[in-house]
Amino acid sequence: MQYRKLGKTGESISAIGLGCMGMSFAYGNATDFNEAESLNTLELALELGINFLDTADMYGQGANEILLSKILATKRDKIFLATKFGFKFKEDGSYFFDGSPKYLKQACEASLKRLKVDVIDLYYAHRVDENVPIEDTVGAMAELVKEGKVRYLGLSEASAASIRKANAVHPIAALQSEYSLFTRDVEGEILKTTRELGMSLVAYSPLGRGLTTGAITDAATLSNDDFRRTLPRFQEGNFEQNLQTVTALENFAKEKGITTAQLSLAWLLAQGEDIVPIPGTKRRKYLQENAAAADVQLNSADLEKIDAILKAGTVAGARYSEGALKLVNR
Template identity: 80%
Template structure:
């Protein structure tokens, strides 16, 4: 495994991280959540040198943090642990976002208890609360650093103005945002801002929520419980168009003797040493496939060929529903 520095923290973390959400939430049906396989995948991650793990208190409404605690109980010193706060659930299982200072301390204490750890390495606000000044949110997060419960602070899906305002309150170690061959909007302004300020870029959904894996070839590939079935990019009409781009990437990857997923991760890594993708998986097979992408070096000609494919195939559909899009890059 290759390692990269996270922003200005000086911390060396694996160039390929591990998104743990899918082990407990969102992808597939409830029958797909196999705790034994997930725990084996976490163990294999450490054996493969993947020391950067990403979770959140909303994944399975705390279940994902509890899952990770079973490995952290004996391997805490081997993991650079990131979690997030902010989404709260109502009795009808709908959620809303709360970035208030009053809630942050409560959320952190709950995560520490579920994870069964004394300190969280990287603590993100999962979104920016447009009803609370970002200075107040980050100020409350900074108090957690002073108390020794959190080491570094992060933002997720924040816009340029919020990033600058947050940085003025307390150093921000990382911005987590969706970035992949299918989602490149951060290249306009956000990436330039994080680089100017020395903030690391953690790319979630680097495989286009599974599009790059080749496992999704129709809506029928998705369980009715899978949250992707409601995302615009996976709806009938859009999905068929997006698979044209996937097919072109798969053909190019095959010429190089790699998978389209590995190509996607290698492309992200080639965009800069400050970028750390966190592909999610709950199976050992795919973990190993993702991990080896760190050793793939794409030439300038390879990158130009990929860019040509992207220019030839537009992405159809937004990455979230209309409601979800209102929460990103703000």
């Protein structure tokens, strides 16, 4: 495994982290969440040199943090732990974001209890609350650092303006945003800002929520409870168009002797030393495949070929539903 520095912190984190959301939430239905396989996957991740684990309090409404507590109990010193706060669920299953100082302190205490740890290495505001100044949110987060409950601070899906305001209050180590071959929204002002301020860009859904792996050939095969059914890119018409681009990427990956997932991750790693993708998986076979992408080297000709494939096939559909899009880039 290769390692990269987390912002200006000096901390070394694996160039490819592990997003743990899918072990408890969003992808598949309840019968797809196998705790034993997930724990085996977490153990293997550490054996492969992956030390950067990512979760959030909303994943399974705390279930994912509880799952991670079982490996943290014996392997805490090998893990750089990141979690997030802010989403609150209503009785009808819908959710909203609360970035208030009062709530985030309650959320942190609850996460520490579920994770059974004394300190969280990287604590993210899961979104930016449009009703709370980002300076207030980050100011309260900074108090958690002073109290020794959190080591470093992060933001997720924040605009360039919010990033600057937040960093002026307390150093922000990382911005976590969606970034993949199919989602390149951060390229431009946001990435320019994180680089200017010396932050890492932690790329979530680096495999396009499974789309750029080539493993999903028919969106109708997704279970009824699968979160991806709500996403425009997976819906009829859009999915078929996107699959054409995936097929072209798959053919190029075969020429390189790698998988489409490895091509996707290697492309992200080639975008800069400050980029750290965190592909999610709950199965060991995919974990090994993803981890091996750290050793894939793409030359300039390869990158040009990939860009040509992407330009030839415009991505169809937004990355989120209309409602969820209102919560990003704020």
